[in-house]
Amino acid sequence: MKKLLCLGLSMILALSCFTACGGGNADAGNADATVFKIGGIGPLTGGAAAYGDAVNKGAQVAVDEINAAGGINGYQIEWKMEDDEHDAEKSVNAYNALKDWGMQMLVGTVTSAPCIAVEAEAVNDNMFLITPSGTAVDCISGANAFRLCFSDPTQGTKSAEFIGTNKIASKVAIIFDSSDPYSTGIKDAFKAEAANQGIAIVAEEAFTSDSKTDFKVQLQAAKESGAELLFLPIYYQEASLIIQQANDMGYAPKLFGCDGMDGILGVENLDLSLCEGIMFLTPFTANAEDAASQSFVKAYAEKFNNEVPIQFAADAYDAVYAIKAAAEKANVTPDMSVSDICDALAAQMTEITLTGLTGEITWDASGEPNKEPKAVVIKNGVYEAM
């Protein structure tokens, strides 16, 4: 009996909370009609904090620039980032907190799994969402949701395109993690596109999260297949072992990775000379020479204690500018409701072309970005644009 009472009371509590949230949201669109409120969600603490922190800072740089230049359609922007600790449940809580604050558009979330959860909520609210860095396909299932980075399968397709167009290799071996959807997704898309690019996949070797230390067999198979290039759609921890074991075997193929390779130079005690020549796709490098990148790096360093921005910061910067471009084209104003803003922005997203830090970007109706892949190569222990 007591349990029932408890349950009943908590239901009432939950319901009342629900109505309160809903009410707050309905008013928020019109209450503070002089500014645009852009919210961000991502891990600011915990294991993935580096990503969320970079997104927060990159977006802040963009917001400050836009405000200094007169804002969007003459209205200033407010930016607020909430922490989700890379946890789906906390991410939804952060989303609700931002709605109470009066958020009208969302840049986020930063990581894939929380993004899928938040996107489901955002679809219900018809809240405009652009994720700077959520790579899983399901992050942008709704018509309200867009993506700035490449999705997992797109990374595979673009890698094959890049290798084919630049004639880096014609015989490729793949070593992938069959227990990880990120790795398998990239591998499948890479294989599909390789056929169109005249790339022969001569070996396809797997490992799992339970056996990710010994790669000699996979390397031996790759070596015997005559592959000139080893495609590694995996994270840098395993890649660091692969390059050492290949070196032990006297096998020196070209190496190509995806964004998971970013970080290999940070592995403690790793002999960095082994990393020389590794290529991987990444949308942004801090030592790129174009004027936009340089001014971004400079502004970022001035604002944040001489820190060097990583790709996540550039993704967030571009995401804010994408909102600006679409908002100006659609002529939205802060006194519109969240849902109206979303419809207007979503209609214009497919029309705009954004020249951002991560390339010249257009969007298709599914929310996926189209841009040229950018790759870097490790030379003398630093990333260098290719």
Next chain:
Amino acid sequence: MSLVSYLINGISLGSIYAIIALGYTMVYGIAKMLNFAHGDVIMIGAYTVLTLMTGAGVNPIVAILIGMGVCTLLGITIEKIAYKPLRGASSSLAVLITAIGVSYFLQNIALLVFGADTKSFVSVVSVPAITLANGELIITGTTIVTIIACIVIMTTLMFFVNKTKPGRAMKAVSEDRGAAQLMGVNVNATISLTFAIGSGLACVAGVLLCSAYPSLTPYTGAMPGIKAFVAAVFGGIGSIPGAVIGGILLGVIEILGKAYISSQVADAIVFAVLIIVLLVKPTGLFGKNIQEKV
């Protein structure tokens, strides 16, 4: 030539399993318990040696000796605090659960102290690689040292157990603890000694494991620990040569399965072989089938 290369890789991987399995099998043989924290003692040993070498610039040999000392102390401490009070407990399950607890405790301590980042291990082996058959076959220095270390450790242990007084005390305790005590064998000291030797070996195994696969995280010891446990059961738990043969066979099966069947189901093959062996010979390859006298 690739078959030879796979075999050598398999024996090398198997030798590491074998050294870890020796620790499992000795503790099981004498204390009749599965020390699931053994894999994590390996990890602690590897971290200790790495820290000494990169942080304090200690000579590798000295670092390994200090590391063995640290692991030995750790092993004895774990035994005294976590296992000994439970030795008389009615259920042997209690000590098994404690061992799992110790395993997680060590992993989390390492997470706190050393962080979750992958550290690349600096190889302690400076033996040059051997190149055979016009560069078709390269045997790394680590492989050679690992295989030699495994043989030396096995021979020394067998000599120790069969020919020395404390070794024979171990055998006596393993056969009948009560009778050994009546004959004047100090059972507690013998069990502590077993843990000391097993944990010292764990440090050597950790260093060899990380020299061959130079990636160190707080979870490095977990999977090799489980594989080595399988190897010990495979060879007949409690038997020293059994652990070595079991370990090497396991390594070879794993590598050959990966090479000739599929790299995706290598682990499944290993465990399938284990199931078949145990169905045919429940005590393992070298296990003694002791009849209970009524």
